[in-house]
Amino acid sequence: MMSRTTVRLITVAVLAVLMMAAGSVSAAKQVTITATRKLNYQGAKGDAMVEGNVRIEYGTTVINAEKVLFNSDSKTAKVDGGVRIAQDNIVITADKMDADFKNDKVRVSGNVKLELTETLTEKDESGKPKKDVVVLVTSSMEIDINTNDFRATGGVTITKNKQKAQAGEAAYVDAEKKMTLMTGVMIETEDGDTVKSEKAVVYTDKEAFEAEGEKIEINFTV
Amino acid sequence: MRLRTGLLIFLALALTTAALYYYGFVAPEPGSAETVPVAEKDAPEVLIRGLSMSSWADGEKVWEMEVERMELPRFGRNAVLYDITDGTIFRDRGPYLGFSAGMAKVDGRNRMEFSGGVVVDSEGKTLMAAESMSWDPATQKVTVPGEAKITADGGTVMAKNLTVDLNDEYIYTTGDIIAQQGDNIRITAGNMKYSVTRREMEIIGPSKIVIDL
Numbered sequence: 001m002m003s004r005t006t007v008r009l010i011t012v013a014v015l016a017v018l019m020m021a022a023g024s025v026s027a028a029k030q031v032t033i034t035a036t037r038k039l040n041y042q043g044a045k046g047d048a049m050v051e052g053n054v055r056i057e058y059g060t061t062v063i064n065a066e067k068v069l070f071n072s073d074s075k076t077a078k079v080d081g082g083v084r085i086a087q088d089n090i091v092i093t094a095d096k097m098d099a100d101f102k103n104d105k106v107r108v109s110g111n112v113k114l115e116l117t118e119t120l121t122e123k124d125e126s127g128k129p130k131k132d133v134v135v136l137v138t139s140s141m142e143i144d145i146n147t148n149d150f151r152a153t154g155g156v157t158i159t160k161n162k163q164k165a166q167a168g169e170a171a172y173v174d175a176e177k178k179m180t181l182m183t184g185v186m187i188e189t190e191d192g193d194t195v196k197s198e199k200a201v202v203y204t205d206k207e208a209f210e211a212e213g214e215k216i217e218i219n220f221t222v
Numbered sequence: 223m224r225l226r227t228g229l230l231i232f233l234a235l236a237l238t239t240a241a242l243y244y245y246g247f248v249a250p251e252p253g254s255a256e257t258v259p260v261a262e263k264d265a266p267e268v269l270i271r272g273l274s275m276s277s278w279a280d281g282e283k284v285w286e287m288e289v290e291r292m293e294l295p296r297f298g299r300n301a302v303l304y305d306i307t308d309g310t311i312f313r314d315r316g317p318y319l320g321f322s323a324g325m326a327k328v329d330g331r332n333r334m335e336f337s338g339g340v341v342v343d344s345e346g347k348t349l350m351a352a353e354s355m356s357w358d359p360a361t362q363k364v365t366v367p368g369e370a371k372i373t374a375d376g377g378t379v380m381a382k383n384l385t386v387d388l389n390d391e392y393i394y395t396t397g398d399i400i401a402q403q404g405d406n407i408r409i410t411a412g413n414m415k416y417s418v419t420r421r422e423m424e425i426i427g428p429s430k431i432v433i434d435l
Contacts, residue, residue, distance in 0.1 A: 029434075029435040030432055030433065030434055030435065031431075031432070031433040031435060032430065032431070032432050032433075033430070033431040033432075033433075034428070034429070034430045034431075035428070035429055036427070036428050037426070037427070038424070038425065038426055038427075038429075039409070039411065039423070039424070039425040039429040039431070040422060040423070040424050040425075041401070041403075041409065041422065041423040041424075041425075041431075042420075042421065042422045042423075043374060043375035043376060043377040043403050043421065043423070044375040044421055046403075048431060050429065050431070070431070070433075072403060072406075072407050072431075072433055075433065075435055101433075101435055102435065
């Protein structure tokens with residue numbers, strides 16, 4: 001005969017397993033694609049070509065395009081004629097997109113423009129938190145749609161208020177609100193002063209930046 | 223007792239006994255009265271078992287099928303075919319679609335109304351299943367008036383009604399459709415066009431795809 005304690009332990013264990021199973025079920029992700037004009041679907045290949053006001057919803061990410069090729073086997077989406085991606089406080093527009101929903105990765109290229117709206121701790125005259133918009137322009141970018149982190153390559157120009165920065169590459173970590181600029185970094189301040197370095201860190205929620213590297217060149221007007 | 227009275231009593235008793243015997247032993251139970259056999263009354267004028275049927279136009283075979291039995295009723299011209307198997311619709315001198323059904327009624331213009339588990343297959347695989355289907359060889363139109371299920375490449379499409387124009391390669395559905403590919407993809411849309419040869423679904427108008435990752 002099992003003791004009462006053993007029975008209780010087994011009951012708790014079974015409940016825990018059931019709760020974990022329920023949790024894994026609810027954690028299942030979905031991609032929803034809607035279109036207004038046309039859908040061509042080849043079940044054998046898994047290819048779905050959707051056209052006309054295409055909207056892809058994946059978690060908090062919303063992708064808009066005119067034409068999307070989606071593969072249901074590889075869970076990938078491809079856009080060639082202009083795309084807009086909105087996720088939380090980030091909006092990206094680009095000519096092309098390759099999304100991999102299995103691995104939460106989106107690659108955009110061609111006239112890539114990213115707008116990152118940051119809510120600051122400072123408040124405006126009406127008492128509402130101030131907002132800063134960081135605009136990043138590049139030719140190619142990879143975004144992790146799970147973390148909002150991204151990496152831009154092929155020349156990057158960043159504008160924040162009246163500050164401007166240029167670099168070969170940029171990597172952003174959303175959890176730290178930290179954008180690291182690499183290769184030929186040049187930062188131009190509001191007053192027209194310039195800082196040149198091999199590496200610089202810009203905090204999107206702060207006014208400060210840090211320049212790093214063996215050779216840092218600062219030009220300022222006295 | 224007078225002789226006449228005795229005879230009357232004897233006759234009454236004899237009739238009563240005879241009546242009791244008839245109703246007790248000879249007459250059938252109520253509700254089991256003997257009637258003319260129904261089967262014989264409704265029997266067809268002609269009954270043919272085990273048929274291979276085929277139709278030809280301009281020297282080309284249009285369709286063929288195996289029929290377990292064919293009945294030609296006494297009244298009216300419509301033939302009834304039962305247990306249809308190995309049906310084939312030909313296109314461009316080759317087999318295009320296969321079919322089978324529980325029964326079919328054929329009218330004077332050779333239009334066929336199939337029913338009883340209609341199955342249409344393509345390249346040996348089930349393509350379409352429906353409870354009933356009509357086929358007009360003159361117009362080459364196949365129509366499923368009720369709900370139809372299209373199966374292809376691990377996917378299914380449920381449609382409210384369906385038309386196949388055998389002159390082209392498409393199955394047309396009208397009304398809302400729900401397509402399911404495997405366990406994780408669902409497509410909902412309005413009208414659909416399905417290419418039998420390319421195995422491709424085309425939807426004109428709004429559509430929604432939901433994919434479980």
